[in-house]
Amino acid sequence: MEKIQNYSQIDIESELWKPVKKKDKAHEMKGQSLTRWQDGWIRFKGNRLSILGVCIIIFLVLVAIFGPYLSPYDYSDQSLEFKSLPPRLKIRKLKDGTYFYMDPVLTAFTVTEDGVLLEKIGKPEEDLIGKRKIYTIDGEKVIVDYNKKPYKILNSKGEELEVYKNVRNKLHPFGTDDIGRDLCVRVIYGARISLIVGMVSTIVNLTIGVLYGAISGYAGGKTDIIMMRIREILSSIPRLLYVIILMLIFGSGLKTVTIVIGLTAWLGIAKMVRGQILSLKESEYVLAAKTAGASSWRIITKHLIPNTMGIIIIQVASSIPGAIFTEASLSFVGLGISAPQASWGTLSNEALPSLMTHPYKLFYPALAICLTVLAFNFIGKCRKHNQWCFI
Incomplete structure (x- = not known):
């Protein structure tokens, strides 16, 4: 391409020198400016795992609210005849129209072909010498030879x-527990308790932690030093000690677990908010607010x-x-929700003694805990193009 040596030789048409009229636009802006929340929401929608996490949480909340109304059982209803029954039944056909199920401890139940339990068969005849049990089902003999x-x-x-046939x-x-309570409705009630503990305790620790960290970071100096030393002392005390002390004051139950988690989980978010405040308090808009006479509060x-x-949303x-898992672990060791109330932790604890013979009792509450924890982690760890969604 030939270079122009003398720009004075360029012939510019006179039309180009006419002034632009006000009604004419020199250029047109494409799109609209986005706020931080709009930009974060666009990135959030582009992350499939985060959307999956939201769907799982919505599903769990709907099940926790409306699920118990769809079940014919209550979480405390007991049926000793149908105790420790699995979610799938291996039925045997005795004759046309007569089917039965034999559980691992050699108890017989009559069932329909599609898996509806009818009744428990009465006590069998015992042949201790031949190591046999003899049941009479609909006039027919069924012999269990355990020699x-x-x-x-x-x-x-x-x-x-x-x-x-292997039928549902x-x-x-979801099967029944060791005293005949329906595990499905108990897992649903456990969702209520676990989600309530998670939400309420998070609101408590969020309120305390954000205000504590913000005041400490903004005040600075000796106030900041004293407040951070207090935080470090509290964080060094084991949570189990808080649990024991508060259980002596309030007694065991849902209220105590929620208070314990809410009063001990704010220490981490307070430190994170303090760090953010320290970097923001020297900004121009803060100086402008001080100049305008705005109070520190x-x-x-x-x-x-x-x-x-942004960082608060990730922490929440x-x-x-974390609160759900803490409640589950406290209930697992017997320091959480009291019977007959059901949380996922208590259900896991109750399933432990019969883990080898009835593993399904542990499977469903453990699956519920895993799904909930993963769903919230998918939401909190939302990244798009190596950038946090709301930061």
Whole structure:
């Protein structure tokens, strides 16, 4: 391309020198400016795992609210006849229209072909010498020969009765516990308690932690040093000690667990908010607010805390599963929710003694805990193009 040596030789048309009229636009802006929240929401929607986490949380909340009304059982209803029944039944066919299920402890139940439990068979005849149990089901003899392992189930002719079909337990989709309570409705009630503990305790520790960290960071100097030393002393005390002290004051139960988690989980968020406030309090808008005569409280609540909301949202999304997991662990060791109330932690604790014979009792509450923790972590760890969604 030939370079122009003398710009004075360029012939510019006179039309280009006419002034632009006011009604004419020199250029047109494309799109609109976005706020931090709008920009964060766009990035959030682009993260599939975060959307999946939101869907899981909405599903759990709806199930916790409306699920108990769809079940014919209450969380405390007991049926000793149908105790320790699994979610799937290996039924055997005795004759046309007669089916039965034999559980691991050799108790027999009559069922329909599609998995509806009818009744528990009465006490069998015991043959201790031959190591056999003999049931009478609809006029037919069923012999359980446990002389050798694995045991065999025979009819009156000595023929082995094989498993006819593996069907879903229609009355109790998640099975029953060791005293015949429906595990499905107990897991649903456990969702209520676990989500309440997670939400309420997070609101408590969020309120305390954000205000404590903001005041400490904004005040600075000796006030900041004293407040941070207090935080470090409290963080050095084991949470179990708080639990024991508060249980002596308030007694065990949902209220105590919520208070314990709310009063001990704010220490981390206070430190994070303090660090953000220290970096923001020298900003120009803070200086402008001081010049305009704004009080320190107004500067903290109206200017500084709103500008730390990104990191607060991430911390909240991490605190809720942490609170749920803490409640589950406290209930697991017997320091949480009292019977007959059900939380996912108490259900896991109750399932532990029969883990080898009835593993399904632990599977469903453990799955619920895992799904909830993962869902909130998907929301809190939302990143798009290596950038946090709300920061």
